[in-house]
Amino acid sequence: MIDAKNISKKFKQQTAVDAISFSVNEGENFVLLGTSGCGKTTTLKMLNRLIEPTDGEIFINQKNIRNENAETLRRSIGYALQNTGLFPHYTVAENIAVVPKLFKWSKEKIRARVEELMIKLHLSKEYYDTYPNELSGGQQQRVGLARALAADAGILLMDEPFGALDPITRTRVRNDFKNLEEFKKKTIVLVTHDVQEAFELADRICLMDKGKIVQTGKPTELLFKPANDFVKTFFDEQRLQLEYKSVTIKMLWQFLNDNGNIESSATEIAADRNVWQALECFSLNETDALIAHKNGITKKISYASLMNAFNQYKKAN
Amino acid sequence: MEQQQSLWEFIVQQRGKLLDQTIAHIGLTFISLFIAVLIGLPLGIFIARRKKAAAIVLNIAGILQTIPSIALLGFMIPLLGIGPLPAITALFLYALLPIIRNTYTGINEVDATVLEAASAMGFSKWQILTKVELPLAFPVILAGIRTATVINVGVATLAAYIAAGGLGEFIFGGISLNNTNMILAGAIPAALLAMLFDFLLSRVQKINLKKIRVAVVLMPFIILLLSSFYVIPSFEKNKLLAGFTPEFMGRQDGYLGLKSVYKLNIRNVVISDAVMYKAAYEKKLDIISGYSTDGRLRAFDLVILNDDKKIFPPYYAAPLIRNDVLQKYPEIENVLNLLSGKINDSIMTELNYEVDYLRRSPEAVAKDFLIKNNLYRQPRNGNKGTIHLGSKIFGEQYILINMYSMLIKGYTDLNVDTKTGLGGTKICFDAMTNNQIDMYPEYTGTGLLAILNASSATLNQLKQNEDSVYNYVADQFKKKYNLVWLKPIGFNNAYALMMRRQQSNELNVHSISELTDYINQSQN
Numbered sequence: 001m002i003d004a005k006n007i008s009k010k011f012k013q014q015t016a017v018d019a020i021s022f023s024v025n026e027g028e029n030f031v032l033l034g035t036s037g038c039g040k041t042t043t044l045k046m047l048n049r050l051i052e053p054t055d056g057e058i059f060i061n062q063k064n065i066r067n068e069n070a071e072t073l074r075r076s077i078g079y080a081l082q083n084t085g086l087f088p089h090y091t092v093a094e095n096i097a098v099v100p101k102l103f104k105w106s107k108e109k110i111r112a113r114v115e116e117l118m119i120k121l122h123l124s125k126e127y128y129d130t131y132p133n134e135l136s137g138g139q140q141q142r143v144g145l146a147r148a149l150a151a152d153a154g155i156l157l158m159d160e161p162f163g164a165l166d167p168i169t170r171t172r173v174r175n176d177f178k179n180l181e182e183f184k185k186k187t188i189v190l191v192t193h194d195v196q197e198a199f200e201l202a203d204r205i206c207l208m209d210k211g212k213i214v215q216t217g218k219p220t221e222l223l224f225k226p227a228n229d230f231v232k233t234f235f236d237e238q239r240l241q242l243e244y245k246s247v248t249i250k251m252l253w254q255f256l257n258d259n260g261n262i263e264s265s266a267t268e269i270a271a272d273r274n275v276w277q278a279l280e281c282f283s284l285n286e287t288d289a290l291i292a293h294k295n296g297i298t299k300k301i302s303y304a305s306l307m308n309a310f311n312q313y314k315k316a317n
Numbered sequence: 318m319e320q321q322q323s324l325w326e327f328i329v330q331q332r333g334k335l336l337d338q339t340i341a342h343i344g345l346t347f348i349s350l351f352i353a354v355l356i357g358l359p360l361g362i363f364i365a366r367r368k369k370a371a372a373i374v375l376n377i378a379g380i381l382q383t384i385p386s387i388a389l390l391g392f393m394i395p396l397l398g399i400g401p402l403p404a405i406t407a408l409f410l411y412a413l414l415p416i417i418r419n420t421y422t423g424i425n426e427v428d429a430t431v432l433e434a435a436s437a438m439g440f441s442k443w444q445i446l447t448k449v450e451l452p453l454a455f456p457v458i459l460a461g462i463r464t465a466t467v468i469n470v471g472v473a474t475l476a477a478y479i480a481a482g483g484l485g486e487f488i489f490g491g492i493s494l495n496n497t498n499m500i501l502a503g504a505i506p507a508a509l510l511a512m513l514f515d516f517l518l519s520r521v522q523k524i525n526l527k528k529i530r531v532a533v534v535l536m537p538f539i540i541l542l543l544s545s546f547y548v549i550p551s552f553e554k555n556k557l558l559a560g561f562t563p564e565f566m567g568r569q570d571g572y573l574g575l576k577s578v579y580k581l582n583i584r585n586v587v588i589s590d591a592v593m594y595k596a597a598y599e600k601k602l603d604i605i606s607g608y609s610t611d612g613r614l615r616a617f618d619l620v621i622l623n624d625d626k627k628i629f630p631p632y633y634a635a636p637l638i639r640n641d642v643l644q645k646y647p648e649i650e651n652v653l654n655l656l657s658g659k660i661n662d663s664i665m666t667e668l669n670y671e672v673d674y675l676r677r678s679p680e681a682v683a684k685d686f687l688i689k690n691n692l693y694r695q696p697r698n699g700n701k702g703t704i705h706l707g708s709k710i711f712g713e714q715y716i717l718i719n720m721y722s723m724l725i726k727g728y729t730d731l732n733v734d735t736k737t738g739l740g741g742t743k744i745c746f747d748a749m750t751n752n753q754i755d756m757y758p759e760y761t762g763t764g765l766l767a768i769l770n771a772s773s774a775t776l777n778q779l780k781q782n783e784d785s786v787y788n789y790v791a792d793q794f795k796k797k798y799n800l801v802w803l804k805p806i807g808f809n810n811a812y813a814l815m816m817r818r819q820q821s822n823e824l825n826v827h828s829i830s831e832l833t834d835y836i837n838q839s840q841n
């Protein structure tokens with residue numbers, strides 16, 4: 001859906017983005033990850049021509065965006081950013097309605113859409129006519145997300161949309177966002193420097209350093225098949241937790257023994273849950289075993305067999 | 318209490334004029350403001366986008382702002398003449414800086430993230446400007462408009478100097494006539510206007526976010542509406558137009574007398590004497606109220622209309638000296654009288670012309686004159702005593718005082734000390750009665766009206782006759798102040814109506830009565 005070919009951006013003194021290429025598939029959540037100043041934002045902004053590349057081409061739906069009218073292009077791409085960028089002189093409803101208004105939707109249609117989004121993003125109706133500065137940071141961020149989603153664009157660009165929030169609010173807003181049907185349907189390019197967030201939201205991660213892409217791939221690929229030492233050390237600090245979180249019971253299935261003979265309490269767990277969640281299950285429910293199903297087969301899993309399967313999986317990858 | 322009451326009486330009596338002036342004042346303020354917004358706002362927007370141009374534009378506007386307002390009006394005259402056009406232009410230039418600067422600041426202060434979001438949403442440049450930047454900068458821009466308005470209400474009082482009307486007519490008329498009520502009748506409404514507009518705009522400024530968009534739309538209409546108050550004075554081409562100083566307008570021996578005695582009914586504007594002569598020369602005005610020995614009369618080739626009904630009191634110049642000094646050095650009397658009969662109106666005009674217009678030093682002009690008339694003698698450098706001479710603060714007095722100084726030094730053994738530039742009549746006169754100076758040249762009319770404050774009964778009795786006025790003044794001064802008027806020098810620096818020589822000949826108008834006849838004829 002999005003194809004970036006050899007794009008570069010040079011500012012006066014330095015090269016912010018250095019001849020990178022990547023493509024994002026339809027419906028995919030593509031996360032740009034990297035340390036501060038590595039060129040993530042610049043890359044993102046080139047996708048809706050807020051920044052024009054010095055070199056290279058970007059195609060969206062096979063069309064070179066350079067040949068499109070910048071304003072038309074931007075209206076068809078949702079955009080959410082860290083400091084929300086809400087219009088202080090517009091009410092919550094007016095902020096959300098900005099792009100539909102540019103598309104000249106009817107009043108009724110706009111109103112219906114705004115109300116729908118406010119419900120989806122858990123914004124109480126009473127905020128309809130309030131101004132952004134009367135809202136909390138988390139609420140402002142929800143309005144920002146609603147605005148990005150309002151015109152139902154197929155593509156959503158997000159620059160650290162949860163970055164300015166405190167950890168608890170961040171998790172909450174992020175989870176609400178993750179549960180939206182839009183999150184699943186849309187092609188999303190998201191910028192973050194928060195590794196946990198990247199792993200939680202990404203179908204694929206694009207790890208950048210000094211304007212170049214170091215590795216692009218599924219979270220597990222980056223963890224278990226790092227392209228070089230940079231990738232390896234990048235995740236070292238949180239490696240264990242990331243590994244537990246990125247490997248699901250489904251992925252371990254072939255290595256899991258069925259401990260059906262254990263005579264004790266057992267808790268049901270969905271097969272698409274990850275190891276981290278399975279471990280939480282053991283400690284929270286004080287059970288000795290978990291019961292999981294895949295393709296009609298049921299396995300009863302003890303703590304020992306889970307850890308054993310996990311280690312085997314790591315070796316195999 | 319009495320003061321207040323008479324101020325109120327004055328206002329009631331002059332309410333028609335006051336209303337006209339107030340309306341003209343509001344109009345002047347807002348027309349210029351409107352143009353300033355029309356030009357300053359786009360300029361401010363432009364320089365907010367081009368930082369290099371910003372420094373240049375802001376500096377130029379800043380320099381304009383520092384030009385003293387009266388000087389700026391002065392610069393306007395050669396370019397735009399007199400009347401509303403130069404006044405509005407000057408006011409416009411003053412209003413420009415706060416508007417440009419605040420537009421620039423206001424737009425620059427808009428949060429960059431908000432702008433980025435706007436363009437990421439797909440706003441066009443124009444939409445970003447009108448829907449985001451201007452509304453968000455509005456409070457700051459309005460603060461600039463507010464400053465400009467208050468400045469304009471103040472500076473607009475000066476418009477009266479160049480015949481553009483406004484409350485300055487009362488203020489400056491009152492100052493010249495030493496009429497406190499008249500000053501207040503102009504100054505109080507001007508101050509109230511400034512406060513009123515400041516207050517109203519401060520309310521608009523505090524308007525909440527919601528109504529900003531309404532305010533943005535309404536502002537231009539309101540300014541336009543207020544601008545329309547000013548009815549541009551229609552200067553019809555074929556009729557004569559007079560320009561009178563604020564002082565002349567309010568005097569019985571001025572415009573009031575022209576109306577009552579001559580029944581002269583001429584279209585007129587109020588103007589400062591600093592620009593009046595030039596305006597007459599440039600055909601912006603046809604008739605002006607000047608002083609009969611003013612050098613500019615000669616410079617601009619104007620002629621005096623004969624005051625055939627004698628409404629202007631004579632202002633014959635003569636040395637005024639303390640009696641005790643005269644007793645102590647009796648030889649001085651004949652010396653000071655040497656000038657008597659030597660300088661008539663046209664000679665004095667010529668001398669003034671050399672000093673005021675050709676910029677020669679008064680000393681050189683005085684010496685040349687004395688030599689030419691065989692009056693000059695080398696200083697004797699005596700040390701019998703010192704005579705302290707004083708003068709008012711204009712060219713004619715400087716010339717006379719230099720002549721007297723040379724005569725005293727050349728004909729007596731006395732030394733001379735001069736204190737020139739003693740402001741106006743009051744300062745000179747007080748210096749005499751306090752024994753700080755011994756002598757200065759004074760005018761009979763000034764003595765009669767400004768110092769003796771002669772009643773109208775006395776004035777009628779004296780019938781503006783040259784000799785009777787001199788005798789009356791000399792007599793009274795001797796009695797009241799122990800001061801002596803020596804012989805009149807011979808010229809009469811009185812009020813006079815003047816017009817261009819060419820026009821005077823063309824219309825065959827040489828006296829004020831002929832002027833009245835001409836105007837009455839052309840109106841029928």
Ligand SMILES: Nc1ncnc2c1ncn2[C@@H]1O[C@H](COP(=O)(O)OP(=O)(O)OP(=O)(O)O)[C@@H](O)[C@H]1O
Nearest residue numbers: 011012015016035036037038039040041042043193
């Ligand atoms: N407008 C600009 N002018 C000059 N240099 C710029 C500009 N924008 C970005 N840069 C530089 O380009 C580099 C990449 O910036 P970019 O904003 O893309 O980084 P980032 O990965 O988004 O960083 P962060 O995580 O801190 O947001 C930085 O070194 C930055 O200083």
Ligand SMILES: [Mg+2]
Nearest residue numbers: 040041042159
């Ligand atoms: Mg960034």
